[in-house]
Amino acid sequence: MNADDFGLCGDVTRGILDAHANGQVSSTTLMVNAPGTDEAVEAAHRHPALGVGLHFNLTEGRPLTEVPSLVDGSGRFLLRGDLVRRCLRRSVDPADITREFSAQLARIHDLGIVPTHVDSHQHVHMVPWILRGMVPVLAGEVSRLRVAHPPRRPRGSIPALGAVARNATMSLAARRLRRQFDGRTNDRLVSLHLLSTDREWTRSGYAEVVDRTAPSDLVEVMVHPFAPGPDLEAMYRDDPIREVRLAFARQCWREHELLVGDGDPPFGDDRYQIVSWAEA
Numbered sequence: 001m002n003a004d005d006f007g008l009c010g011d012v013t014r015g016i017l018d019a020h021a022n023g024q025v026s027s028t029t030l031m032v033n034a035p036g037t038d039e040a041v042e043a044a045h046r047h048p049a050l051g052v053g054l055h056f057n058l059t060e061g062r063p064l065t066e067v068p069s070l071v072d073g074s075g076r077f078l079l080r081g082d083l084v085r086r087c088l089r090r091s092v093d094p095a096d097i098t099r100e101f102s103a104q105l106a107r108i109h110d111l112g113i114v115p116t117h118v119d120s121h122q123h124v125h126m127v128p129w130i131l132r133g134m135v136p137v138l139a140g141e142v143s144r145l146r147v148a149h150p151p152r153r154p155r156g157s158i159p160a161l162g163a164v165a166r167n168a169t170m171s172l173a174a175r176r177l178r179r180q181f182d183g184r185t186n187d188r189l190v191s192l193h194l195l196s197t198d199r200e201w202t203r204s205g206y207a208e209v210v211d212r213t214a215p216s217d218l219v220e221v222m223v224h225p226f227a228p229g230p231d232l233e234a235m236y237r238d239d240p241i242r243e244v245r246l247a248f249a250r251q252c253w254r255e256h257e258l259l260v261g262d263g264d265p266p267f268g269d270d271r272y273q274i275v276s277w278a279e280a
Helices: 010-021 037-046 080-088 094-110 121-126 127-142 161-180 204-210 233-236 244-258
Strands: 002-006 026-031 049-057 116-121 188-190 221-223
Touching: 002 010, 010 037, 010 233, 010 244, 026 037, 026 204, 037 244, 049 094, 049 121, 080 121, 080 127, 116 121, 121 127, 121 161, 127 161, 161 244, 204 221
Parallel strands: 002 026, 002 221, 026 049, 049 116, 188 221
Antiparallel strands: none
């Protein structure tokens, strides 16, 4: 089970550590250009059993390098939708992606962490144009990489047309990524976000989404167990999509409750074997 966004801010880091202490989170991925990066790095060194990879970020905050095709007029990264549209127009310079990816990889090493694997904030590495900019670095620097490959549709279910199109697009991108990357990848990626939007999140939901995969699959369960607190509200005070971000944060606060609250944890028996990306 991998927790994204380690280092985004203090409340996020604290929530991930809570879930790790409860035996539910085995790996996490660090944002190296976020307000809470240094705090998260200190925590990582105190918790050596927690595998730490790189959460490559192109959609939040500021870059580590000069990458004019990836930022807005204020020098901040574009929102994901704007970045994808720019990629579709081929207005993003792949050399900018290569430069920033290399810098973020170098930064995590400089912080004293050998990354167990790489994924990306909001799955941007699954965008073919962005992957094109990463490929020159992957072969020499990265041995394990997340693939956002959704599971098979449950038998008898009738998904929304948008979900069908999104899953088909992601599956196609997953096959393309595996052709270009020779290292280790997960077979499938699941999260509670796969549940229909009208479903209340409960602990049983984790088993439900994992059970959509084959028993032999190496499955990454992606989680965001953010501890409730004021950090995100303060961080996004002037954000153009503040309400969208805070709606997501509320889901993350619920996930924190499921993973560390009272009662049996979702993966507390011998049915599933939880490993870190370092062991994958």
